[in-house]
Amino acid sequence: MIAGAEHCGPGGCKLRIAGVSKVFDGRRGKVVALEGINLNIRGGEFVCLVGASGCGKTSLLNIIAGLEFPSSGVVELDGEPVTGPGRDRTVMFQESALFPWLDVMGNVMFGLNLVPGLTRGDRLAMAEKNLELVGLKECAHAHIHELSGGMKQRVALARALATSPRILLMDEPFAALDAMTREQLYQDIQEIHLRCGMTIVFVTHNMREAVCLGDRVVLLTPHPGRVCEEYFVDFPHPRDINSSDLAALSSRITRDLKGATA
Numbered sequence: 001m002i003a004g005a006e007h008c009g010p011g012g013c014k015l016r017i018a019g020v021s022k023v024f025d026g027r028r029g030k031v032v033a034l035e036g037i038n039l040n041i042r043g044g045e046f047v048c049l050v051g052a053s054g055c056g057k058t059s060l061l062n063i064i065a066g067l068e069f070p071s072s073g074v075v076e077l078d079g080e081p082v083t084g085p086g087r088d089r090t091v092m093f094q095e096s097a098l099f100p101w102l103d104v105m106g107n108v109m110f111g112l113n114l115v116p117g118l119t120r121g122d123r124l125a126m127a128e129k130n131l132e133l134v135g136l137k138e139c140a141h142a143h144i145h146e147l148s149g150g151m152k153q154r155v156a157l158a159r160a161l162a163t164s165p166r167i168l169l170m171d172e173p174f175a176a177l178d179a180m181t182r183e184q185l186y187q188d189i190q191e192i193h194l195r196c197g198m199t200i201v202f203v204t205h206n207m208r209e210a211v212c213l214g215d216r217v218v219l220l221t222p223h224p225g226r227v228c229e230e231y232f233v234d235f236p237h238p239r240d241i242n243s244s245d246l247a248a249l250s251s252r253i254t255r256d257l258k259g260a261t262a
Protein backbone atom coordinates (compact mmCIF):
# COMPACT_ATOMS: atom_id res chain seq x y z
CA MET A 1 0.00 0.00 0.00
CA ILE A 2 2.74 2.42 0.98
CA ALA A 3 5.17 3.60 -1.67
CA GLY A 4 8.03 6.07 -1.97
CA ALA A 5 8.90 7.34 1.49
CA GLU A 6 12.22 9.06 1.02
CA HIS A 7 10.89 12.21 2.68
CA CYS A 8 10.58 11.58 6.36
CA GLY A 9 10.46 13.68 9.51
CA PRO A 10 13.63 14.32 11.46
CA GLY A 11 12.63 11.70 14.03
CA GLY A 12 15.24 12.28 16.68
CA CYS A 13 13.58 14.21 19.48
CA LYS A 14 13.09 13.67 23.12
CA LEU A 15 10.07 14.54 25.18
CA ARG A 16 10.37 15.00 28.91
CA ILE A 17 7.24 15.22 31.02
CA ALA A 18 8.17 16.00 34.62
CA GLY A 19 5.79 16.28 37.56
CA VAL A 20 2.86 17.31 35.38
CA SER A 21 -0.45 17.86 37.13
CA LYS A 22 -3.61 19.40 35.71
CA VAL A 23 -6.51 20.72 37.75
CA PHE A 24 -9.62 21.96 35.96
CA ASP A 25 -12.11 24.31 37.58
CA GLY A 26 -15.25 22.46 36.60
CA ARG A 27 -18.88 23.44 37.27
CA ARG A 28 -18.96 20.99 40.15
CA GLY A 29 -15.66 22.13 41.61
CA LYS A 30 -12.06 21.23 40.96
CA VAL A 31 -11.22 18.16 38.87
CA VAL A 32 -7.72 16.75 39.26
CA ALA A 33 -7.32 15.40 35.73
CA LEU A 34 -3.61 14.56 36.05
CA GLU A 35 -1.31 14.22 39.03
CA GLY A 36 2.46 13.82 39.09
CA ILE A 37 2.93 12.50 35.57
CA ASN A 38 6.57 11.66 34.79
CA LEU A 39 7.43 10.25 31.38
CA ASN A 40 10.54 10.37 29.22
CA ILE A 41 9.93 9.55 25.58
CA ARG A 42 12.93 8.91 23.39
CA GLY A 43 13.30 10.10 19.82
CA GLY A 44 11.50 7.77 17.43
CA GLU A 45 9.54 6.02 20.15
CA PHE A 46 5.87 5.13 19.56
CA VAL A 47 4.09 5.52 22.89
CA CYS A 48 0.43 4.66 23.41
CA LEU A 49 -1.56 6.17 26.28
CA VAL A 50 -4.41 3.94 27.45
CA GLY A 51 -6.82 3.95 30.36
CA ALA A 52 -10.44 4.27 31.37
CA SER A 53 -12.56 7.16 30.16
CA GLY A 54 -11.69 10.31 32.08
CA CYS A 55 -8.20 9.23 33.18
CA GLY A 56 -6.64 12.26 31.48
CA LYS A 57 -5.26 10.88 28.19
CA THR A 58 -6.53 13.77 26.09
CA SER A 59 -5.55 16.31 28.74
CA LEU A 60 -1.98 14.99 28.66
CA LEU A 61 -1.89 15.02 24.85
CA ASN A 62 -3.22 18.61 24.82
CA ILE A 63 -0.54 19.67 27.31
CA ILE A 64 2.17 18.13 25.11
CA ALA A 65 0.61 19.94 22.13
CA GLY A 66 0.68 23.22 24.05
CA LEU A 67 -3.11 23.56 23.74
CA GLU A 68 -3.50 23.28 27.54
CA PHE A 69 -1.10 24.35 30.26
CA PRO A 70 -0.14 22.15 33.19
CA SER A 71 -1.16 23.38 36.66
CA SER A 72 2.30 22.29 37.76
CA GLY A 73 5.28 20.52 36.22
CA VAL A 74 6.98 20.94 32.85
CA VAL A 75 7.01 19.47 29.37
CA GLU A 76 10.23 19.80 27.39
CA LEU A 77 10.89 18.88 23.79
CA ASP A 78 14.61 18.44 23.11
CA GLY A 79 15.31 20.44 26.26
CA GLU A 80 13.07 23.37 25.25
CA PRO A 81 10.00 24.01 27.42
CA VAL A 82 6.67 23.71 25.64
CA THR A 83 4.87 27.03 26.13
CA GLY A 84 2.20 26.85 23.43
CA PRO A 85 1.32 25.21 20.13
CA GLY A 86 4.11 24.91 17.57
CA ARG A 87 4.87 23.46 14.17
CA ASP A 88 7.25 20.98 15.80
CA ARG A 89 4.20 19.14 17.24
CA THR A 90 1.26 18.16 15.05
CA VAL A 91 -2.00 16.82 16.40
CA MET A 92 -4.27 14.41 14.55
CA PHE A 93 -7.79 13.90 15.91
CA GLN A 94 -10.54 11.30 15.57
CA GLU A 95 -12.26 13.52 13.02
CA SER A 96 -10.00 14.35 10.11
CA ALA A 97 -10.74 18.13 10.35
CA LEU A 98 -9.98 18.61 6.65
CA PHE A 99 -10.96 21.79 4.81
CA PRO A 100 -13.88 20.85 2.50
CA TRP A 101 -13.29 23.84 0.19
CA LEU A 102 -9.78 22.59 -0.67
CA ASP A 103 -8.98 19.43 -2.62
CA VAL A 104 -6.72 16.70 -1.24
CA MET A 105 -3.52 18.40 -2.42
CA GLY A 106 -4.73 21.76 -1.09
CA ASN A 107 -5.28 20.23 2.32
CA VAL A 108 -1.82 18.67 2.45
CA MET A 109 -0.22 21.89 1.22
CA PHE A 110 -2.11 24.00 3.75
CA GLY A 111 0.36 23.63 6.62
CA LEU A 112 3.30 23.95 4.23
CA ASN A 113 2.07 27.44 3.26
CA LEU A 114 3.01 28.52 6.78
CA VAL A 115 6.58 27.18 6.56
CA PRO A 116 8.93 30.04 5.66
CA GLY A 117 11.43 29.77 2.83
CA LEU A 118 9.59 27.20 0.69
CA THR A 119 8.81 27.88 -2.96
CA ARG A 120 5.51 26.70 -4.44
CA GLY A 121 7.50 23.97 -6.19
CA ASP A 122 9.00 22.82 -2.87
CA ARG A 123 5.55 22.71 -1.28
CA LEU A 124 4.07 20.75 -4.19
CA ALA A 125 6.91 18.23 -4.11
CA MET A 126 6.62 17.75 -0.34
CA ALA A 127 2.84 17.36 -0.51
CA GLU A 128 3.16 14.81 -3.34
CA LYS A 129 5.73 12.78 -1.42
CA ASN A 130 3.50 12.64 1.63
CA LEU A 131 0.43 11.70 -0.39
CA GLU A 132 2.47 8.90 -1.90
CA LEU A 133 3.55 7.86 1.59
CA VAL A 134 -0.08 7.37 2.65
CA GLY A 135 -1.03 5.68 -0.63
CA LEU A 136 -3.15 8.52 -2.05
CA LYS A 137 -1.01 9.97 -4.82
CA GLU A 138 -3.70 9.20 -7.39
CA CYS A 139 -6.30 11.18 -5.42
CA ALA A 140 -4.42 14.48 -5.24
CA HIS A 141 -7.20 16.43 -6.96
CA ALA A 142 -10.18 14.65 -5.43
CA HIS A 143 -12.71 16.64 -3.41
CA ILE A 144 -12.87 15.83 0.29
CA HIS A 145 -16.55 14.79 0.07
CA GLU A 146 -15.56 12.10 -2.46
CA LEU A 147 -13.33 10.31 0.07
CA SER A 148 -14.16 7.46 2.46
CA GLY A 149 -13.52 7.90 6.20
CA GLY A 150 -10.27 5.93 5.94
CA MET A 151 -9.08 8.04 2.99
CA LYS A 152 -9.84 11.23 4.93
CA GLN A 153 -7.69 10.01 7.81
CA ARG A 154 -4.91 9.23 5.32
CA VAL A 155 -5.11 12.79 4.00
CA ALA A 156 -5.05 14.09 7.58
CA LEU A 157 -1.95 11.94 8.21
CA ALA A 158 -0.24 13.22 5.05
CA ARG A 159 -1.04 16.79 6.13
CA ALA A 160 0.31 16.09 9.62
CA LEU A 161 3.53 14.56 8.26
CA ALA A 162 4.11 17.13 5.51
CA THR A 163 5.59 19.76 7.80
CA SER A 164 8.03 17.18 9.30
CA PRO A 165 6.95 17.67 12.92
CA ARG A 166 9.36 16.52 15.61
CA ILE A 167 6.48 14.74 17.28
CA LEU A 168 3.14 13.46 16.05
CA LEU A 169 0.29 13.50 18.57
CA MET A 170 -2.67 11.27 17.69
CA ASP A 171 -5.93 11.29 19.64
CA GLU A 172 -7.92 8.15 18.76
CA PRO A 173 -7.35 8.77 15.05
CA PHE A 174 -8.87 5.47 13.91
CA ALA A 175 -11.74 5.16 16.42
CA ALA A 176 -14.47 6.20 13.98
CA LEU A 177 -13.41 3.79 11.21
CA ASP A 178 -14.69 0.30 10.44
CA ALA A 179 -12.58 -2.70 11.50
CA MET A 180 -11.22 -3.54 8.03
CA THR A 181 -10.15 0.03 7.31
CA ARG A 182 -8.53 0.23 10.75
CA GLU A 183 -6.56 -2.96 10.14
CA GLN A 184 -5.16 -1.58 6.90
CA LEU A 185 -4.23 1.67 8.66
CA TYR A 186 -2.48 -0.28 11.45
CA GLN A 187 -0.25 -1.83 8.79
CA ASP A 188 0.32 1.53 7.10
CA ILE A 189 1.13 3.52 10.22
CA GLN A 190 3.60 0.84 11.34
CA GLU A 191 5.28 0.94 7.94
CA ILE A 192 5.41 4.75 7.93
CA HIS A 193 6.83 4.73 11.45
CA LEU A 194 9.47 2.15 10.49
CA ARG A 195 10.49 4.25 7.48
CA CYS A 196 10.29 7.69 9.04
CA GLY A 197 11.12 6.99 12.67
CA MET A 198 9.16 9.98 13.98
CA THR A 199 8.19 10.17 17.64
CA ILE A 200 4.51 9.40 18.17
CA VAL A 201 2.23 9.74 21.20
CA PHE A 202 -1.03 7.96 20.48
CA VAL A 203 -4.17 7.99 22.64
CA THR A 204 -6.53 5.03 22.39
CA HIS A 205 -9.18 3.07 24.31
CA ASN A 206 -8.37 0.00 22.28
CA MET A 207 -5.77 -2.21 24.02
CA ARG A 208 -5.21 -4.38 20.93
CA GLU A 209 -4.51 -1.25 18.91
CA ALA A 210 -2.09 -0.04 21.59
CA VAL A 211 -0.05 -3.25 21.72
CA CYS A 212 -0.13 -3.58 17.93
CA LEU A 213 1.34 -0.13 17.39
CA GLY A 214 3.27 0.93 20.48
CA ASP A 215 6.87 0.39 21.51
CA ARG A 216 5.51 1.23 24.93
CA VAL A 217 2.00 1.26 26.38
CA VAL A 218 1.42 3.61 29.31
CA LEU A 219 -1.59 2.78 31.46
CA LEU A 220 -3.21 5.71 33.28
CA THR A 221 -5.69 5.36 36.13
CA PRO A 222 -8.38 7.99 36.77
CA HIS A 223 -9.28 10.44 39.57
CA PRO A 224 -6.64 11.64 39.62
CA GLY A 225 -4.96 10.59 36.38
CA ARG A 226 -1.69 8.88 37.24
CA VAL A 227 0.71 6.54 35.47
CA CYS A 228 -0.22 3.13 36.86
CA GLU A 229 1.98 0.84 34.74
CA GLU A 230 4.18 0.83 31.64
CA TYR A 231 4.55 -2.09 29.25
CA PHE A 232 7.45 -2.32 26.82
CA VAL A 233 6.26 -4.19 23.74
CA ASP A 234 9.12 -5.87 21.90
CA PHE A 235 7.30 -7.94 19.27
CA PRO A 236 8.85 -7.11 15.88
CA HIS A 237 7.01 -4.85 13.42
CA PRO A 238 4.95 -5.13 11.35
CA ARG A 239 2.62 -6.69 13.90
CA ASP A 240 -0.69 -8.34 13.11
CA ILE A 241 -3.54 -7.04 15.27
CA ASN A 242 -5.06 -10.55 15.25
CA SER A 243 -1.99 -12.40 16.58
CA SER A 244 -2.33 -14.44 19.76
CA ASP A 245 0.72 -12.76 21.36
CA LEU A 246 -0.95 -9.36 21.05
CA ALA A 247 -4.23 -10.78 22.34
CA ALA A 248 -2.49 -12.16 25.44
CA LEU A 249 -0.71 -8.89 26.22
CA SER A 250 -3.79 -6.73 25.63
CA SER A 251 -5.82 -9.04 27.92
CA ARG A 252 -3.18 -8.64 30.60
CA ILE A 253 -3.29 -4.83 30.36
CA THR A 254 -7.10 -4.89 30.44
CA ARG A 255 -6.97 -7.05 33.59
CA ASP A 256 -4.50 -4.63 35.18
CA LEU A 257 -6.77 -1.71 34.27
CA LYS A 258 -9.79 -3.42 35.82
CA GLY A 259 -7.75 -4.26 38.94
CA ALA A 260 -6.49 -0.69 39.27
CA THR A 261 -9.95 0.86 38.91
CA ALA A 262 -11.91 -1.75 40.94
Ligand SMILES: Nc1ncnc2c1ncn2[C@@H]1O[C@H](COP(=O)(O)OP(=O)(O)OP(=O)(O)O)[C@@H](O)[C@H]1O
Binds near residue numbers: 059
Ligand atom coordinates in the same frame (compact mmCIF):
# COMPACT_ATOMS: atom_id res chain seq x y z
N1 LIG B 1 -12.06 21.82 30.23
C1 LIG B 1 -12.36 21.02 31.25
N2 LIG B 1 -13.02 21.50 32.33
C2 LIG B 1 -13.30 20.71 33.37
N3 LIG B 1 -12.97 19.41 33.46
C3 LIG B 1 -12.33 18.88 32.41
C4 LIG B 1 -11.98 19.65 31.26
N4 LIG B 1 -11.34 18.84 30.38
C5 LIG B 1 -11.28 17.64 30.95
N5 LIG B 1 -11.87 17.65 32.17
C6 LIG B 1 -11.97 16.53 33.10
O1 LIG B 1 -10.66 16.00 33.27
C7 LIG B 1 -10.72 14.58 33.36
C8 LIG B 1 -9.83 13.99 32.27
O2 LIG B 1 -10.43 14.25 31.00
P1 LIG B 1 -9.77 13.75 29.62
O3 LIG B 1 -10.68 14.16 28.53
O4 LIG B 1 -8.38 14.19 29.59
O5 LIG B 1 -9.81 12.17 29.84
P2 LIG B 1 -9.67 11.02 28.75
O6 LIG B 1 -8.90 9.92 29.41
O7 LIG B 1 -9.11 11.55 27.50
O8 LIG B 1 -11.19 10.62 28.55
P3 LIG B 1 -11.87 9.85 27.30
O9 LIG B 1 -11.15 8.55 27.17
O10 LIG B 1 -13.30 9.69 27.73
O11 LIG B 1 -11.72 10.73 26.09
C9 LIG B 1 -12.18 14.19 33.25
O12 LIG B 1 -12.70 14.02 34.55
C10 LIG B 1 -12.81 15.37 32.57
O13 LIG B 1 -14.17 15.52 32.93
